[in-house]
Amino acid sequence: MIPRQLSSKILQWATQFPVITVTGPRQSGKSTLCKALFPHKTYINLEDLTLRHILREDPRGFLDRYPDGAIFDEIQRLPELCSYIQTRVDISEQAGMYILTGSSQFELMQNISQSLAGRTAIARLLPFSFSELYVNEPDTAPALDELLYTGFYPRIHDKKLQPTEALSFYVATYLERDVRQILNIKEWTKFDLFLRLLAGRSGQIVNIQALANETGLSNNTLASWIGVLEQSNIIYKLRPYYANVGKRLIKSPKIYFLDSGLLCYLLNIYSPEVLSLHPLRGQIYESFVVAELLKERYNQGMADNMYFYRDQKGLELDIIIDEGTRLILGEIKSSATFHPDFLTALHKVAPILGKPYRSILFTGSGDPIFYYKDTEVRGYKNVGSQ
Numbered sequence: 001m002i003p004r005q006l007s008s009k010i011l012q013w014a015t016q017f018p019v020i021t022v023t024g025p026r027q028s029g030k031s032t033l034c035k036a037l038f039p040h041k042t043y044i045n046l047e048d049l050t051l052r053h054i055l056r057e058d059p060r061g062f063l064d065r066y067p068d069g070a071i072f073d074e075i076q077r078l079p080e081l082c083s084y085i086q087t088r089v090d091i092s093e094q095a096g097m098y099i100l101t102g103s104s105q106f107e108l109m110q111n112i113s114q115s116l117a118g119r120t121a122i123a124r125l126l127p128f129s130f131s132e133l134y135v136n137e138p139d140t141a142p143a144l145d146e147l148l149y150t151g152f153y154p155r156i157h158d159k160k161l162q163p164t165e166a167l168s169f170y171v172a173t174y175l176e177r178d179v180r181q182i183l184n185i186k187e188w189t190k191f192d193l194f195l196r197l198l199a200g201r202s203g204q205i206v207n208i209q210a211l212a213n214e215t216g217l218s219n220n221t222l223a224s225w226i227g228v229l230e231q232s233n234i235i236y237k238l239r240p241y242y243a244n245v246g247k248r249l250i251k252s253p254k255i256y257f258l259d260s261g262l263l264c265y266l267l268n269i270y271s272p273e274v275l276s277l278h279p280l281r282g283q284i285y286e287s288f289v290v291a292e293l294l295k296e297r298y299n300q301g302m303a304d305n306m307y308f309y310r311d312q313k314g315l316e317l318d319i320i321i322d323e324g325t326r327l328i329l330g331e332i333k334s335s336a337t338f339h340p341d342f343l344t345a346l347h348k349v350a351p352i353l354g355k356p357y358r359s360i361l362f363t364g365s366g367d368p369i370f371y372y373k374d375t376e377v378r379g380y381k382n383v384g385s386q
Contacts, residue, residue, distance in 0.1 A: 001032060001036055002128065002132060002133065002154070002157070002158075003132070004029065004033050004125070004132060004299075005129065005131070005132055005299035005300075006033070006123055006124075006125055006298070006299045006301075007033065007037060009123060009299070009300065009301040010022070010033075010037055010121075010123050011037060013096075013121035013123070013301075014037075014038075014095060014096030014099075015095050015096060016095060016121070017095060017096070017119065017120055017121040018089035018092070018093070018094060018095055018096070018097045018098065018119050018120075019085065019089060019097065019098045019099075019100060019116055019119050019120035019121075020096065020098075020099050020100070020120065020121050020123060021075075021100045021101070021102070021112060021116070021120045021121070021122045021123070022034060022099070022100070022101045022102075022123045022124075022125055023101070023102055023103070023122065023123070023124050023125070023233070024101075024103070024124060024125035024126055024233055025103060025126065025127070025232060025233035025234055025258070025259075026103045026170070026174035026175075026178065026232075027127075027153050027154065027155055027170065027174065028125050028126055028127050028153070028154065028233070029125060029127070029128075029154040030073070030101040030103075030125050031043075031045075031073050031101060032154070033125065034071050034073070034099050034101060035071065038071060038096075038099055041066075041068070041069060041070050041071050041099060042066055042070045042071065043070070043071045043073065044070050044071065044072050044073065045073045045074065046072060046073060046074045046075060046077040046078050047073070047074050047077060052077060052078055055078055055081060056078070056080075059080075059081060059084045060084060063084060063085070063088055068094070068097065069088075069094070069096070069097035069098045069099070070098065070099075071098075071099040071100075071101070072098065072099070072100050072101070073101050074101060074102060074103065075100040075101065075102045076102045076103070079110075082112065082114070082115035082116055083114075083115045085098050085100075085115070085116065086115045086116055086119065089119055090119075100120070103174075103178065103232060103233075123298075123301070124233075124298040125298070126152075126233065126258060126291065126294065126295045126298060127151070127152035127153045127154060127258075127259055128152040128153075128154055128157060129152070129292055129295040129296065129299065129384055130147075130152075130292060130380070130381065130383065130384060131384050131385070133152070133157065134381070138381045138382075141366075141381055143272070143366070144285070144336075144364050144366065144380050145272040145273075145275045145276045145281075146272040147260075147288075147380070148260040148261070148264065148272075148275060148284055148285065148288055149163060149260070149261060149264050149269065149271065149272045149275050150163045150261050151163060151167070151259045151260050151261015151262055151263075151264070152259055152260070152261065152291075153166070153167075153170070153259060153261065153262075156261065163261050163264075163265070164265055164270050167261055167262055167265040168265065170262070171192075171195075171262075171265070171266075175195075175232075175234070176188055176191075178232060179191060179225075179228055179229075179232075182228050183224065183225065183228060190215065190216075190217065191225065193215055194211070194215050194217065194222065194225060195229075195266055196266050196267070196268075197211060197214055197215065198211070198226070198229075198235070198255065199257060199263055199266035199267050200267065200280065201255060202235075202255060202256055202257045202263055202280075202283055202284070202286075202287045203254060203255075203256060203283040203286045203287055203290075204254060204255070204283070205250065205252045205253070205254050205255075205310075206226070206252075206254075206255050208222050208223060226255070233258060234257065234258060234259075234262070235255050235256060235257055235258060236255070236256045236258050236290065236291070236294060237253040237254070237255055237256075238253055238254040238255075238256060238290060238306060238307065238308050239253050239306075239307050239308075240252070240253065240307060240308060240309070240310060241307035241308065241309050241320045241322070241353075249309070249310065249311050249312070250310040250311065250312065254308055256286075256287045256290045256291065257287050257291075258287075258291045258294070259291065260284055260285075260287060260288045260291070263284055263287055264284065267280060267284075281334055282333075282334040285332065285334035285364055285380075286318065286332045286334070288380070288383075289318075289319075289330075289332045289362045289380075289383050290306070290319070290332075292383040292384045293306060293319065293321070293330075293383065293384065294306065295384060296384040297321075305321055305322045305323070306319065306320070306321050307319075307320040307321075307322065308320060309349050309352075309353070315345065315348055315349065316345060317329060317330075317331060317345050317346060317349040318330055318331050318332045319331070319332065319360075319362075320353075325356065326355060326356040326357055326358060327353060327355050327356070327357040327358075328357065328358050328359075328360060329346055329349065329350055329353075329357050329358070329359045329360070330359075330360045330361070330362060331343065331345060331346050331359075331360075331361050331362070332362045333361065333362070333363050333364070334363075334364040335363060335364055336363065336364045336365040336366070336379075337363075337365075338361075338363060338365070338372070338377060340372065342361055342363075343359075343361060343372070343375055346359055346361070346375070358376070359374065359375040359376065360375065360376045360377075360378060361375055361376070361377045361378070362378050362379075362380075362383055363377060363378070363379055363380075364379070364380055365379035365380070366379050366380065366381055367379050368382070369382050369385070
């Protein structure tokens with residue numbers, strides 16, 4: 001098993017909280033990680049209809065079998081179990097007693113806020129980060145286009161699967177099933193069209209009305225579908241930064257797909273060679289960088305605190321990370337060749353924000369980190385470096 005950077009945080013929290021809840025998209029490695037970290041706990045998969053029936057009939061009796069707790073996988077399949085777990089942990093006061101996993105953050109967080117508030121630590125596990133895959137040997141990493149095309153879902157790497165085939169199965173099984181269960185969608189073809197059109201807007205502010213015109217769906221339906229993709233950890237909404245800035249700013253979020261391989265599949269990019277010439281290559285690389293930065297923060301148990309800047313005159317900066325006393329300002333360019341004018345927007349935005357900052361330029365180069373004046377220049381192999 002490839003070590004996961006979130007492991008140390010989960011083990012730390014397991015000494016402090018009675019319940020650990022691990023969320024993340026389907027196939028991000030939640031079950032594998034929990035079983036590896038807690039090998040002595042019984043693993044219970046709530047996808048199993050028989051087990052769900054038994055638990056519904058006699059939840060107290062079932063929990064009695066495991067006085068030291070257990071791992072409950074896909075807890076959103078049986079949300080009422082959270083109330084019984086609450087009773088157990090309040091009596092026991094044992095740390096690390098129950099380990100819960102779930103793929104639907106909306107259903108999961110709704111029940112946690114009702115039953116387990118203050119009793120659980122919440123860990124967010126996304127697919128592999130670059131550093132998890134190549135931490136010891138970054139020079140063995142593939143070229144950028146192959147990396148982006150393959151994506152980071154663990155099963156593809158563990159089983160050496162062909163990315164397009166594996167991701168077609170992923171969309172047809174997990175995405176279709178989960179979304180249908182949550183939204184009760186009757187016409188999957190319309191959702192598939194929506195998904196592919198949204199993929200073409202990764203890295204952009206999404207105009208819901210324009211999307212409605214293309215799909216024939218209502219604005220409310222589209223907003224609901226986007227919300228489910230966000231709660232399922234398929235996409236991420238990057239919010240605009242406007243704290244203490246006395247300017248007229250854009251206040252709509254950008255949307256990013258969190259796996260470059262899935263994004264390529266939805267855009268009908270079926271090889272690294274096609275990607276290398278694709279007009280959306282820059283947006284795909286930008287999505288990769290945002291996902292890597294998000295993984296880095298989640299793996300350290302930190303809030304995302306990630307934003308972008310854009311005013312109504314079109315001045316834009318790709319990434320702002322608010323660290324409290326200072327900001328990290330980031331610009332993303334997929335070009336492997338550095339040009340000083342890549343930093344133009346950064347130098348214009350920094351004085352507007354009026355806080356101490358550290359500046360980073362993320363490029364598509366495979367070269368080591370270097371500095372241009374006061375700006376750190378990182379290639380794709382070092383996006384998530386400290």
